[in-house]
Amino acid sequence: TPSEREGRSGTQSSHRLLAYSDALISIIATVMILPVAHTKVEDNEELKESVQLLLTTKIAVYLMTFLIVTVAWAAHIRLFQVIVRIDDCLALMNLACMMLITFLPYTFSLMATFPEKVLGILLFCACVMVIGLIQSVIVVYAFSRPFLLNEQIQISENQTFYKHHILKVIMRVPIMCLFASIFSFIFFQLSYVLLAIVIFLPYISQSLRWCRSKAIGQVEDTPDSMLFYTYHPNEPLSKERVEAFSDGVYAIVATLLILDICEDNVPDPATVRDRYGGSLTAALQSYGPEYLAYFGSFATVGLLWFVHHSLFLHVTKTTRFMGLLNTFSLAFIGGLPLAYQLTHEFPRNSRNELEAIQISCVIIFFAGIFQLAIWVVALFNERETLHPYVRYGGREHVFMLAKLALYPCVALGTFFLTCILSKFSAPIFHLMEITVPFAFLVLRLLVRVGLALLRLIFCPERPDPRTV
Amino acid sequence: TPSEREGRSGTQSSHRLLAYSDALISIIATVMILPVAHTKVEDNEELKESVQLLLTTKIAVYLMTFLIVTVAWAAHIRLFQVIVRIDDCLALMNLACMMLITFLPYTFSLMATFPEKVLGILLFCACVMVIGLIQSVIVVYAFSRPFLLNEQIQISENQTFYKHHILKVIMRVPIMCLFASIFSFIFFQLSYVLLAIVIFLPYISQSLRWCRSKAIGQVEDTPDSMLFYTYHPNEPLSKERVEAFSDGVYAIVATLLILDICEDNVPDPATVRDRYGGSLTAALQSYGPEYLAYFGSFATVGLLWFVHHSLFLHVTKTTRFMGLLNTFSLAFIGGLPLAYQLTHEFPRNSRNELEAIQISCVIIFFAGIFQLAIWVVALFNERETLHPYVRYGGREHVFMLAKLALYPCVALGTFFLTCILSKFSAPIFHLMEITVPFAFLVLRLLVRVGLALLRLIFCPERPDPRTV
Numbered sequence: 001t002p003s004e005r006e007g008r009s010g011t012q013s014s015h016r017l018l019a020y021s022d023a024l025i026s027i028i029a030t031v032m033i034l035p036v037a038h039t040k041v042e043d044n045e046e047l048k049e050s051v052q053l054l055l056t057t058k059i060a061v062y063l064m065t066f067l068i069v070t071v072a073w074a075a076h077i078r079l080f081q082v083i084v085r086i087d088d089c090l091a092l093m094n095l096a097c098m099m100l101i102t103f104l105p106y107t108f109s110l111m112a113t114f115p116e117k118v119l120g121i122l123l124f125c126a127c128v129m130v131i132g133l134i135q136s137v138i139v140v141y142a143f144s145r146p147f148l149l150n151e152q153i154q155i156s157e158n159q160t161f162y163k164h165h166i167l168k169v170i171m172r173v174p175i176m177c178l179f180a181s182i183f184s185f186i187f188f189q190l191s192y193v194l195l196a197i198v199i200f201l202p203y204i205s206q207s208l209r210w211c212r213s214k215a216i217g218q219v220e221d222t223p224d225s226m227l228f229y230t231y232h233p234n235e236p237l238s239k240e241r242v243e244a245f246s247d248g249v250y251a252i253v254a255t256l257l258i259l260d261i262c263e264d265n266v267p268d269p270a271t272v273r274d275r276y277g278g279s280l281t282a283a284l285q286s287y288g289p290e291y292l293a294y295f296g297s298f299a300t301v302g303l304l305w306f307v308h309h310s311l312f313l314h315v316t317k318t319t320r321f322m323g324l325l326n327t328f329s330l331a332f333i334g335g336l337p338l339a340y341q342l343t344h345e346f347p348r349n350s351r352n353e354l355e356a357i358q359i360s361c362v363i364i365f366f367a368g369i370f371q372l373a374i375w376v377v378a379l380f381n382e383r384e385t386l387h388p389y390v391r392y393g394g395r396e397h398v399f400m401l402a403k404l405a406l407y408p409c410v411a412l413g414t415f416f417l418t419c420i421l422s423k424f425s426a427p428i429f430h431l432m433e434i435t436v437p438f439a440f441l442v443l444r445l446l447v448r449v450g451l452a453l454l455r456l457i458f459c460p461e462r463p464d465p466r467t468v
Numbered sequence: 469t470p471s472e473r474e475g476r477s478g479t480q481s482s483h484r485l486l487a488y489s490d491a492l493i494s495i496i497a498t499v500m501i502l503p504v505a506h507t508k509v510e511d512n513e514e515l516k517e518s519v520q521l522l523l524t525t526k527i528a529v530y531l532m533t534f535l536i537v538t539v540a541w542a543a544h545i546r547l548f549q550v551i552v553r554i555d556d557c558l559a560l561m562n563l564a565c566m567m568l569i570t571f572l573p574y575t576f577s578l579m580a581t582f583p584e585k586v587l588g589i590l591l592f593c594a595c596v597m598v599i600g601l602i603q604s605v606i607v608v609y610a611f612s613r614p615f616l617l618n619e620q621i622q623i624s625e626n627q628t629f630y631k632h633h634i635l636k637v638i639m640r641v642p643i644m645c646l647f648a649s650i651f652s653f654i655f656f657q658l659s660y661v662l663l664a665i666v667i668f669l670p671y672i673s674q675s676l677r678w679c680r681s682k683a684i685g686q687v688e689d690t691p692d693s694m695l696f697y698t699y700h701p702n703e704p705l706s707k708e709r710v711e712a713f714s715d716g717v718y719a720i721v722a723t724l725l726i727l728d729i730c731e732d733n734v735p736d737p738a739t740v741r742d743r744y745g746g747s748l749t750a751a752l753q754s755y756g757p758e759y760l761a762y763f764g765s766f767a768t769v770g771l772l773w774f775v776h777h778s779l780f781l782h783v784t785k786t787t788r789f790m791g792l793l794n795t796f797s798l799a800f801i802g803g804l805p806l807a808y809q810l811t812h813e814f815p816r817n818s819r820n821e822l823e824a825i826q827i828s829c830v831i832i833f834f835a836g837i838f839q840l841a842i843w844v845v846a847l848f849n850e851r852e853t854l855h856p857y858v859r860y861g862g863r864e865h866v867f868m869l870a871k872l873a874l875y876p877c878v879a880l881g882t883f884f885l886t887c888i889l890s891k892f893s894a895p896i897f898h899l900m901e902i903t904v905p906f907a908f909l910v911l912r913l914l915v916r917v918g919l920a921l922l923r924l925i926f927c928p929e930r931p932d933p934r935t936v
Contacts, residue, residue: 012781013781016711016715016777016780016781017777019712019715020715020718020719020773020777023491023715023716023719023720024719024722024723027719027720027723028723028726031723031726031727031730032730034727034730034731035730035731088774088778088908088912089909091774091777092774092905092908092909095770095771095773095774096905098770099763099766099767099770102722102723102726102766103726103762105726105730106726106729106730106733106734109730109734110734110748113734113735113737114737114740114748117748119748119749119752120748243484244487247484247487247488247491248491248719250488251488251491251492251495251716252495254492254570255492255495255496255499255570258496258499258570258571258573258574259499259502261574262499262500262502262503262573262574262577263502263503265574266574266577266578266581267581269581269582272582280578280582280585280587280588281587284587294571295567298567298570299567302563302566302567303563305488305563306556306559306560306563309484309485309488309559310556312484313480313481313484437560437564440556440560441557441560444556
């Protein structure tokens, strides 16, 4: 039995280690939105200017951190698709890796605050190099104990080839960082270029390979039709881990606002006594918009999670390209706390409030549209990636489309409505927040009615396909 | 196949919904440590006094919130041990439940800040009542679609009995809260008593049942030997969810300090230019202790997670009592950010620093000792709860004991060392933090050497049992 084998060889299932790593990485990826959200926007100046100020530094830091951390996470997935069992030593090395990954956002915000100083780059490169070294040690260690490896590699005769191939891929990044840290002393702009290359390395090497194959014909493939470390857009990405990472991001985003509320919105007893004549209800009324913002934010994040959950329930295989789209969607989800912070900060009917609501609509729209894009990409290769029920023509196909399209449509509609009826923007936005959950509840009914109507209008003679 | 059945009946595996709920609840349970950790302790006053001030309100709020949220989580586990499959409707109802659970800490901190006002109690009771109502609706809905239920209940003939029993158990809490909110207008001290009864209800009803069985002999058992909603200490608690909840707490605690570091410890460019003459390195040196505190905190939390992971790897069944001990351990883990905040806040060799380090040692000691207690409890019933390898006399038994005992022993040793050598307390504490990870690496070796020595001393004639 598996448990016996575990006891004998001292190996363990890696499931929980990976879930814990996913939780850590998702928290770190999302958390850099906090400095953005906590930047106080002065009420008298126009939101546009301050948002532009924010955009230049803090939002850039947030997006870049999200990108870098998700790149590190993708490398982690790739590594642990090859190493499927762990022992104590690997677990401890992985924890050391995690410690350095969680430190990356700090080095990155140093780089963004002091772009002309060398220290930020050096710290960042040092972290990445140590992470690369630990990962190489993990690979060497795992290949010296083959029972830890993926079965496909375990039974393969090309183990040494695999080992060298994987080490070569892993070591590329620390070597680039070594160069970047050396160049930072000579001409520091070049190090930024090198770091950018590191991030986009997979895409560059993929397109180079594509160009080469077009120029000199089909290049020889790796032996055994190597499944991992190919950087092909169809390379499988563990679905379980994509889900775990997304859950982490959704959970932390849903709770970020309550953190602020618990810390800032409990009034001081002295203030209540002096200013509100001892009436707690009166004191709390001034926080009204923040509670509304919390419930609105939680409902939106929760429902976007619900759509994500419904989508991945019917996905059978996740590819790298789908993972990339998912990352983009999550990066916008991470921006939601900022949006909600903005919507409750401004007085009613001010110009700032209108723009804050429009920003919220844009964020929700993009978060939703990238989820829809995942499904569209999955449909292109539906035999491999989707359950039969949601494939084109399947019983749940239209329902799934409606679920995925609901948020982008509502966000777009709200955006244009607020543009036209600029006076009632806040009520419209809150109306949207309240009606969307109910829309999800009756969505199945709506889809059925819509389909029946379409059938009635366009082909009244054809019988209902479901009765066939 | 399962996926076909899913498509046909519109039901879904509940795995991911539960993982997401666990993530949300673990974040909410841990987050109330932030107001405690962010309370500035003035350097000139004695730490003892300010800690006493903290203890009275904020730590109490943290511990009570942790308790209440884990009670809500235990109720959630119990519910979804009966309902094992979900559909869209249940998923949305569960999200509504989660929204209210994440709001509980705020109502609780209102209650703690304004203990003599009615509003806090009313809000808390309203939340709990709505949660109870939603859970009842979930139960009624699930029993009207029996394919969503646990197989044991699905094939049972007593479904109606189960339904009424579960509804009775669930509705007890909202009804108590209704009374509490009514009494809050008449005599509000009584409502606090009622709320305390709500939390300890399972233990009270358990001990009442025990008394009754002693007084009038064995009472008749529920039919079919009901497995769930019995409140027996041996009632099974989903091991997967205990692990997911623990992972969430460990992950958020490990990253809480980096949140603070990213927000507060990036120096202002103007300050660096004016005060440090443009030297970023000099500016960052003042933050030195905070980086050390971060890495120390991450290593400690990571290693305590590692011990927890090793323990639960060999646990085959989790009982309610083990879950309770795990909750106590996690409550102390949640206190670690406070401990590390304290250790880096005080100047070297001050009396406050010594006490901060001693508080850290106490917190680590209790977090570790409760983990050890889980194992001891599991050993009492080892045939049901443990893998053969870690049972008494098993091959990994001593090694597991050493793993679990390492942190409590080291924390206790450090505590007494700092008492004796009060001057060098900070170096000793940091030495401990750095050596413990290496201790884990060589632990297997140490245990073998220790066992061989023991054998050599006490029974040199008996052959090595492993060669038998």
